[in-house]
Amino acid sequence: MRVLSKKMEQLEDEVKEMSEKKMLKLIEEYKENELLLDRLHDIQNKFGYLPEEELVELAAEKEIPKAHLYGIVSFYSRFYTEPVGKYKVRICKSISCGMNSSKKILKVISESLGINPGETTEDKLFTLEAVECLGHCGEGPVITVNDKVYGEITEAKALEILEEYIERGEKHERRKIS
Numbered sequence: 233m234r235v236l237s238k239k240m241e242q243l244e245d246e247v248k249e250m251s252e253k254k255m256l257k258l259i260e261e262y263k264e265n266e267l268l269l270d271r272l273h274d275i276q277n278k279f280g281y282l283p284e285e286e287l288v289e290l291a292a293e294k295e296i297p298k299a300h301l302y303g304i305v306s307f308y309s310r311f312y313t314e315p316v317g318k319y320k321v322r323i324c325k326s327i328s329c330g331m332n333s334s335k336k337i338l339k340v341i342s343e344s345l346g347i348n349p350g351e352t353t354e355d356k357l358f359t360l361e362a363v364e365c366l367g368h369c370g371e372g373p374v375i376t377v378n379d380k381v382y383g384e385i386t387e388a389k390a391l392e393i394l395e396e397y398i399e400r401g402e403k404h405e406r407r408k409i410s
């Protein structure tokens with residue numbers, strides 16, 4: 233009986249040690265991924281998107297396959313590998329917003345900007361995206377412009393918001409020129 237309980241203790245220790253190791257490995261991987269995401273965000277903030285040369289450099293620096301890095305980039309919809317507009321307009325196309333006429337709102341925005349989802353205006357002011365749930369289902373239909381969330385959007389409200397950003401964009405350009 234004593235032998236059995238000794239064995240059990242040993243086994244428990246082994247299991248404990250194994251899970252600690254596994255846990256540490258997971259924490260390490262998590263930290264690495266967090267650092268990688270931070271770097272990707274920094275690059276995107278600097279260039280407005282993730283240029284190919286920067287990704288190649290980052291993959292070499294971190295000693296990870298380029299395909300692995302591209303996998304991460306394509307998993308997060310907020311990373312862009314092509315230049316995008318100053319204002320990213322996202323409209324939720326998921327069910328709750330869909331029931332609240334998000335399709336109509338998308339049509340109005342699309343017509344007003346003269347672009348389809350996935351496209352950028354020629355002046356590089358807006359990129360339009362139709363995306364899955366933006367996490368504000370109770371306020372649908374919902375759009376975001378960069379990180380700002382707008383709920384209970386109507387067609388008129390959507391146009392007002394676009395106007396506001398057009399004005400901001402023009403002011404910014406004027407400031408740059410003067």
Ligand code: FES
Pocket residue numbers: 324325326327328329330365366367368369370372374
């Ligand atoms: S369904 Fe539109 S924000 Fe969730």
